[in-house]
Amino acid sequence: MIAISLLFLVLAIGIVGFWYLEDLPLLDAFYLTVTTITTVGYGDITPHTFYGKIFTAVLILAGVGIALYTLTGIIGSVLEGRLREAFGVNRVRRSVARMKKHKIICGGGRTGSVVADEFRGDGVEFVIVERDPKVVKELRKREFPVVEGDATTDAALLEAGVERASGLVATLPSDSDNVFLCITAKELNKDLEMVARASSKEAAKRLSSIGVKNVIMVEELAGSRLAKSLTKPEIVAFIDFATKTGDASLESLTVDKGAKIANKKVKELRIKEKIGVSIVAILREGKVIANVGPEDEIREGDTVVVMGKKDSLEKLDSLDFF
Numbered sequence: 217m218i219a220i221s222l223l224f225l226v227l228a229i230g231i232v233g234f235w236y237l238e239d240l241p242l243l244d245a246f247y248l249t250v251t252t253i254t255t256v257g258y259g260d261i262t263p264h265t266f267y268g269k270i271f272t273a274v275l276i277l278a279g280v281g282i283a284l285y286t287l288t289g290i291i292g293s294v295l296e297g298r299l300r301e302a303f304g305v306n307r308v309r310r311s312v313a314r315m316k317k318h319k320i321i322c323g324g325g326r327t328g329s330v331v332a333d334e335f336r337g338d339g340v341e342f343v344i345v346e347r348d349p350k351v352v353k354e355l356r357k358r359e360f361p362v363v364e365g366d367a368t369t370d371a372a373l374l375e376a377g378v379e380r381a382s383g384l385v386a387t388l389p390s391d392s393d394n395v396f397l398c399i400t401a402k403e404l405n406k407d408l409e410m411v412a413r414a415s416s417k418e419a420a421k422r423l424s425s426i427g428v429k430n431v432i433m434v435e436e437l438a439g440s441r442l443a444k445s446l447t448k449p450e451i452v453a454f455i456d457f458a459t460k461t462g463d464a465s466l467e468s469l470t471v472d473k474g475a476k477i478a479n480k481k482v483k484e485l486r487i488k489e490k491i492g493v494s495i496v497a498i499l500r501e502g503k504v505i506a507n508v509g510p511e512d513e514i515r516e517g518d519t520v521v522v523m524g525k526k527d528s529l530e531k532l533d534s535l536d537f538f
Contacts, residue, residue: 219286253279322367323387386412391419483510493524
C-alpha cells in the first residue's frame with residue numbers, strides 16, 4: 217500500500233508539474249508523466265522549457281525507481297501467490313493419486329480436523345474432502361492433504377481416490393448429506409469401510425442400513441463423556457491415556473479367516489511372554505468378552521483388543537498371528 221501510494225503521488229506531482237511548467241493540457245501532462253516514469257521514451261510530446269527539463273530530470277530520478285519497484289512488487293505478489301497455490305494443489309493431487317488403502321475424511325470442520333489429527337498421530341495415510349474455501353485454506357496451512365469439492369459428488373470422491381481407499385469418515389454437518397455421501401461412496405467402492413456421525417437416531421438407523429460400520433451420535437457421546445468425567449474421572453483419564461499414542465496404547469486387530477491366531481486359546485499364544493502385550497478384551501458378534509483369561513479361545517471374525525507399549529504393539533506384525 218505504501219508503494220502504491222508513492223506511485224500515485226509521483227503521478228500527481230508529474231501531472232501538475234507538466235501542466236504548470238510546460239502549459240500542457242491535463243491529458244498530455246498525464247501522458248508525458250507516464251512516459252517519463254516508465255522509461256518508454258519521448259515521441260510527440262517533450263519538455264521544451266528550462267524548468268520543464270530540470271523537473272523532468274528530477275521526476276525520472278525519483279519516479280522510475282518507485283514505479284519499477286511498485287509494478288514488479290504487484291506482479292510478483294500476484295504470480296507468486298497463484299503459482300504457489302497451483303503448485304500446492306497439483307502436489308496434493310499427485311500425492312493422492314499414489315495413495316492406496318488410505319482413509320478419506322469427508323468434511324474438514326471441527327470434527328473432521330480432529331479426525332485428521334488422530335490419523336496423523338497414528339501415522340495413517342488420509343485425504344480430506346472439503347468444499348468451503350475458507351476451511352480449505354486453514355487445512356492447507358496445517359499441511360493436511362485436501363481435495364476441494366463437494367464430498368457428495370462422484371467427481372470429488374474419485375479425485376480423493378475412493379476406489380482405492382480402505383475407509384471413509386463422514387463428518388458432514390447435515391445428516392441427509394452424510395446418508396447421500398455414504399450411498400455414493402458405496403457405489404464407487406463396495407469394499408469401502410465407512411463410519412459416520414449422526415445427530416438423530418433416525419439418521420443413525422438409515423446410515424446403518426446402507427452399510428455404515430459405526431455411527432457415532434456426537435451429542436450423545438459428548439453428554440455421556442461429560443457425565444462420566446464428573447462421576448468417574450479416573451476411568452475417563454485411563455481411557456484417554458490408553459487411546460492416545462504414547463508410551464502405552466490400545467490397539468484392535470481383526471482375526472481374519474485362516475489366521476494363525478484363530479481357534480487357539482490365549483495361553484497357547486503366549487503373546488505377553490513374547491512381546492509384553494496383553495489381550496484385554498475380545499469383541500465377538502456385537503458382544504464384549506472382558507476379563508480375558510488363559511482358557512478363552514480366539515475365533516475367526518473376532519476383534520482382539522490388546523494393550524501394551526507402542527513398540528511392543530508394532531511387533532505384533534512380526535509374529536504373523538493375524
